[in-house]
Amino acid sequence: MKKIKLILLAVFTMVAFNSCEDTLEPSALDYIAFGTDTYSTGVDPGGSTTFDIPVYTGKVNSTATTYNVTVDGSNAAAGSYDVPASVSIAAGTNEGVLTVSLSDVNLGIGVNKITIKFEDVAGAYHGEPTTLEYVQNCTEVTATLDFNFDYYSDETGWFISDSLGGVVASKDAGSYGQGVWTVSESIVLCAGRDYTLTVTDAWGDGMNDGTNLGSYTLTIGGVVKATGGGNFGASESNAFDTN
Numbered sequence: 001m002k003k004i005k006l007i008l009l010a011v012f013t014m015v016a017f018n019s020c021e022d023t024l025e026p027s028a029l030d031y032i033a034f035g036t037d038t039y040s041t042g043v044d045p046g047g048s049t050t051f052d053i054p055v056y057t058g059k060v061n062s063t064a065t066t067y068n069v070t071v072d073g074s075n076a077a078a079g080s081y082d083v084p085a086s087v088s089i090a091a092g093t094n095e096g097v098l099t100v101s102l103s104d105v106n107l108g109i110g111v112n113k114i115t116i117k118f119e120d121v122a123g124a125y126h127g128e129p130t131t132l133e134y135v136q137n138c139t140e141v142t143a144t145l146d147f148n149f150d151y152y153s154d155e156t157g158w159f160i161s162d163s164l165g166g167v168v169a170s171k172d173a174g175s176y177g178q179g180v181w182t183v184s185e186s187i188v189l190c191a192g193r194d195y196t197l198t199v200t201d202a203w204g205d206g207m208n209d210g211t212n213l214g215s216y217t218l219t220i221g222g223v224v225k226a227t228g229g230g231n232f233g234a235s236e237s238n239a240f241d242t243n
Helices: 002-018
Strands: 031-034 038-043 048-057 065-074 086-089 095-103 112-118 130-136 140-148 156-162 167-171 182-190 194-201 215-220 223-229 235-241
Touching: 038 048, 038 095, 048 086, 048 130, 095 112, 167 182, 194 223, 223 235
Parallel strands: 038 130
Antiparallel strands: 031 048, 048 095, 065 086, 065 112, 086 095, 112 130, 140 182, 140 215, 156 167, 156 194, 194 235, 215 223
């Protein structure tokens, strides 16, 4: 591959020095490459889309030319992508487009990656593979987390984690002063996903000061998604969704 790159460099260098034009003309070398090595996009929840990956050849042919491609590795959700078996370059140009179809099929919240490469053809050269990365787009919803504390509100903390274990919102113990009785938090999350709310107590006796029992409720659009409180010990977790 290093030798190929040196050949291309020599060809384009000669063109640059011998042409009086402002733009470079394609060389006569039979070579095809993707525009760059990585592309990124997103898919709406429950939706589908297409993504165009540009390809370029080293010469202009008088007839349409087809180059075969293949998926050379993927961690993407099964059924969430469709890559054509080939890409065509029309006659009289050195540019083409590989159109990949994407859909929200078991995408989850991680980054999906598919690596695409050109198949080897005798007498022709090709560039390095390209990787298309895509995620499920986030349609934002607002959750409301209401606390009715016991007296020791300074002992209470909380965090919300996504289905991959990443913390997306949190408040540590000590964030609320002692004797604060009520607090309402607005939290932006993504629609159509699974989360876990964990409420913690630094003293290890939950929301319980010996006289008063505290409580909490998380709602989205007026619908209760998680609730708890009282003497839960050091922590208490509630799974919920944003459907």
